[in-house]
Structure formats: structure tokens, C-alpha cells
Amino acid sequence: MEVYQLIRKGEIHKDFCEDFLLSFELGENYSVYGVFDGCSTGVDSHMASALTAKVVKAEMECLPPEQETSLRAFMSSAIYNSMSTLRNIRNDLLLETSELLTTIVLVVIDKTSNTAEALVIGDGFLSINGQSINIEQDNAPDYLAYHLDELENIDDFEMWLTKHSNRYVIDKVLDVSIATDGIGSFKVADASIETNGLPVPSDFLAKNNFLLHNKSMLARKFNLLRTQHRLVNQDDLAMIRIIRT
Template identity: 35%
Template sequence: MKIYTTLQKGEYHLHHCEDYLFLDRINPHTIVCAVMDGCTMGTDSYFISTLTGKILRKIVKAKSYVDFYTPSSTSPAAQLKDIMLQLFNELNIFRNQLQLERNELLTTLLLFVADTKQGQGAILVVGDGVINVNGVITVFDQENKPDYLGYHLSEDFDTWYEKQQCIPVNALQDISLATDGITSFITLQPSSETIDPLNLLLINQGRSETDEMLNMKLKSLEHEYGMRPGDDLAVVRLIF
């Protein structure tokens, strides 16, 4: 299995990258990864996307300790729900401790749990973003009115979770999570050739001999095709 990631500030963002990504393992065969996109119209949006990633790291690390002593065969879907429950609780703790307002808690989240032993996975989508599941790309676009975790932290978790887009993955081949910055590429310099950045980054497997595949492809888009993402971009891609 090969894992590739990239995180890049968008051309339209002058100071901060408001996206963030996370990747870790509960055990050698259970992988958890996520991409977050802080709302540009929110306050210090880079903070909540980064905080969400750090909390996920804490949750997965704790799960890895428990799994070491008490191995579990919990399904990816069940793991996904439990991680989200803990994330909700932790975000509420930080919200209260730091007296964070709602507009400081606005981040999207694409969260993926994969079990290579079971050959299955599960994806949760909160807000805008793009996923690739074995060559099938799905774009989640709520027409500039995306959902954010911060809208729901005061709700009953189980009631909220039942309404969410949880996507089962029945075969692990080529899976990607990306923030909506992947659909924002702009042409800075005209080129005689055209290319689809989304296809290049999420489906094409060229240049896979290096762990920097996605970063190299972004350099190729910039220097060969004159294209850069207008919005911030975070991508996690797993090729099994």
C-alpha cells in the first residue's frame, strides 16, 4: 500500500492555509485519515481545521493503545462513528474552555477509516469536498452553503449522526479524500495543452515511484500547464 498527501495554500489566500489533513493508524491494518477545510468567512478558520486534526490524532493514538492490549475486530463503520463521537465531545470541551464562538468552529470534514484485513472502509462527509472510490469521483458541493461541524456541536450526537452521509467502501483499491480546493484550479499562464487536475491528482497513477507523487503533480500543473489551485487544497490518497 502507498499513501500520498499534499497540503497547499490557494492562490487567493494571502496569509494562511485554512485546510488541514490527518493520517494515522489504530493498528497495522486500520488506517484513519481526514481532510478539513476551514470556512473563509469564519474567524481564524485555520485554527479550527488544525485543532480538529490534532484532536483526531489524540483519539486515534488512544485507540491504538487500547487496541494493543485488547485487539478488536470492530467494523470500519463502527470505528468511524466512535471516532466522531469522541471528536464531538472533545470539540465541545475546547469550545467551553476557550469560549469559542460558532464562527470560530466552522470546518468541513471528510473522514475515512479503512481496515485492510477486512478489505473494507467507511467515509463520512460533512460539508463540501471530493472523494474518489476506486476510480469513481464524487463531488460534494452545497452551492456555497456548506455544512460545518460547528453548526451541530450543541445537538444530540446520535440524532445528528443518523442524518450524515456515511459511505461504505466495499473494496480497497484506490481511495482519495480532498477538500474542495481540488476543483478551484485557475490558469495563470496559457498552455498549449489542457489537463484535468482532478483526474491527474485522484485517478492517474503516474509518478507513483516516489512518496512525493502528489506534490510533484502539483509542480507539474504549475510549471507545465500554468495552473494553481485558487483555494487551499488538502489531499490524502491511498493506493492499496
Template identity: 35%
Template sequence: MEVYQLLRRGEYHADFCEDFSVVQPMGSGRWLCAVMDGCTMGRESHFASTLAAKIIRKVVKERQYQQFHEDISATSVQQELVEIMAALFGEFQQARNYLLLDTNELLTTLVMALLDQNTGEVYGLAVGDATVAINERITRFEQDNQPDYLAYHLGQHFEEWLAQHKQSFHSTSCTNLGLATDGIDSFQSTDSSPSDTRAIAHYLLVDDELTERSEMLNIKLKRLENRYSLVPMDDLAVVRIRLV
């Protein structure tokens, strides 16, 4: 199995990268991966995406400890991902209350997937805008630049939120998984010529060139810049996993 990650501050953001990514082994051949994009209009938006990443890592570690005391190996991929999301939801509620955070301090998109490398099954949830590649197929989750952030629903019970949430994806035969924040659609040429953002998404999330290199995504980003003068205007986080 090959894992690649990319984090790049966009040209429009002078101070902070507001995106973040996570790849964590779950045990039993399962891997959790996620990308987050803090809302530029929020307050200190890099904090929200970083907080989500830290909480995800915490939840994963707690589940790993749990495996020593009880058998959770029979949990389906979908059920385990939902349980992780529920734990994240609860931790966000606690952080909001403990730190006295306003809603606009917790605004971040989130696309999170659980992949079983033994079976090729993957299940994921997308909260807000995101791009997902499963094998050759690329799916864009778009909310017209008005993401329905998780922070808007922290006054609800998790089950209520989950029942009305519609953005999910699933495959039982995944050999290539790619997750990206909406910065993947923000590439522009420094010489003002038009760019094909769909071709760029395919190049980063599907194309197999340079997959033998651990820095594949960073090399491709440099090629886009040096050969075609293409750079992301918005922050960009990418996670890609190949089962080989």
C-alpha cells in the same frame, strides 16, 4: 500500502493555509485519514481545521491505548469510524466550552475515512464540501458553498446529528482511496485559459503515474503549474492511499 499527502496554500490566501490533513494508523491494519477546510469567512479559520486534526490524533492515540486493555478488534469499520466521530464531536464541545469559542471560530469542513488494508473495506463521513475517490470513481459532496458545519450542531447530542447526516460513503473492495478539500476544484490557469477541474481531480486522486515516488502529489502539482500554468486558487489538502 502507499500513503501520499499534499497541503498547498491557495493563491487567494496571502497569510495562512486554512486546510489540514491527517493520516494515522489505528492498529490491526486500519488507517484513519481525514482532510479539513477552515471557513474563510470564519474567525482565524486556520485554527478550526488545525484543532480538528489535533483532536483526531488525540482520539486515535486514546483508542490505541484502549486496545491494550480491552478487545475492540471485532468492531466493524463503520462502527469504529462512528465512534471516532462521536469522540471528535464531544472534544469539539469541550474545546468550545473551555476556550469560550464562538461558533465562527470552529467552522471547518471535514471528510474522514477509515480504511482496512487487510480487507479493502472503507467507510467515511463528509461534513461539508469534499471530493472522494474510491478506485476509479470520484464523488463530489457539494453544499453550494454553504457547508453544514459540525460547529452548527454542537448544541445537540451526537446521535441526533448523526441520524440526520446524509453524506457518507462505503466500499468493501477499495484499492485506491483519495480525499480532497474543495480546493481541488479551484485550479485556474495563470494565463486565464479555462481548466478542466474534473481532469485535475482524476490526475491527483486516481491516476497511477509516479505512484512509485513518495512525493507523487507534490510532483504532480508542480507539473500542473510548470506545464499548464495551473495553480489552485483556494487552499488544498489531499490524502491518497493505495493498497498494493
């Protein structure tokens, strides 16, 4: 598989990129990819996305997928354990909930069967073998951090996860992308620019195969959107594209 990654600060954020990328191998048979979007109205949101990503990675590495009945069960257990760890970190560091607000988009791939499970908590974007999925929550995501104290047993957590997350089974991994909602924030830099004929940024980045096999494919496409088409992302963008070769 070829994996392409991109993370860029948006125009509306002057100091920090509040998104974060996660990409790692879990044993010999599994790959994990994630993008995290810290809340723009939260406090130190760049920390929230990075901290949550690192906690999720640590919990997944302590919980081999082979011990679970399915990828879905593995992801549920890992997120449930992450909530407990985040709760302890919050209490130890005297953090406010506003310092832990981040969306989560995760994909776990079973390399032996070429199948995957995707999980979205909050908003985000997926492209699964050419089909785009935008998860929107009217800019008011139901962040995991809101529920750290009320979901202390696994049954309550599973009920909440069923109701408040989006899950997808990927029967065959051919071309899969995940991204924060910044992928939908591109606007022309100058109102006088004619928009007819401009590429759709999400399609150009997640579906178009220009520069395939170039390890900098997403970065170069992003630069083309800005320089050639004058399309600029207003919000931060974190993106991972996985293509089976």
C-alpha cells in the same frame, strides 16, 4: 499500501493555508486518513481545521475499532466523542462558533480485510477506485461546530449524521483519494491560455498513475499543473491518495 499526501495554500488566501491533513496508524490493523477545510469566512480557520483533526485523532486512539460492531459504528462514536471534547474546549477557551468551522473528510481502512469506510461532513472530494465523487453544498457547508450544543445524546447525533453527512462503504481498497474542495478550484493563470487539451486537475492528481511509486508524486504533479499547464488552485488544497500495491 502507498500513501501520497499534498497540502498547498490557495491563491485567494494570502496568509495561511486553512486546510489540514491527518494520517496515522491505529493499532496494527487500521489506518486513518483525513482532510479538513477551515471555513474561509470563519475566524482563524487554520486553527479550526488543525484543532478538529487533533481532537478526532485523540478520540480515535482512545476508542479501538475492535470494540465497535463495525467501522461505521467506530467512526460515529469517534465523531460523537469529538463533539463533546470540542464543546469543552470551546467553553474553556471562550471560543466562538466561528472559530471552530471546518469540514471533515475521513477514511478508515481495515488492513486485514482491505475494506474501508468513508465519512464526509460538509463538502469535499473522494475518488474511489476510479469513481470521482464531489460533495458540494453551495459553499455553505453544514459544519459540525454549528451543532455542538444541540446533539448532546447519541440518538440525536446519529439522526443528524444520517441526514447531514455522506457515508461510503469501500468493499475493496485499490486506489482511494480524499481531498478538500480546493481540488476543484484550479483556474488558468492567464485568460489568454487555450484551455482545450489541458488536464483535469482532479483526474490528474487522483487517477493518473504518472510518477507512481515516487513518494513526491502529488507534489510533482501539482508543480506540473502550475508550471507546465499554468493551472493554479484558487482555494487551499489538502489531499491524500492511497494505492494498494
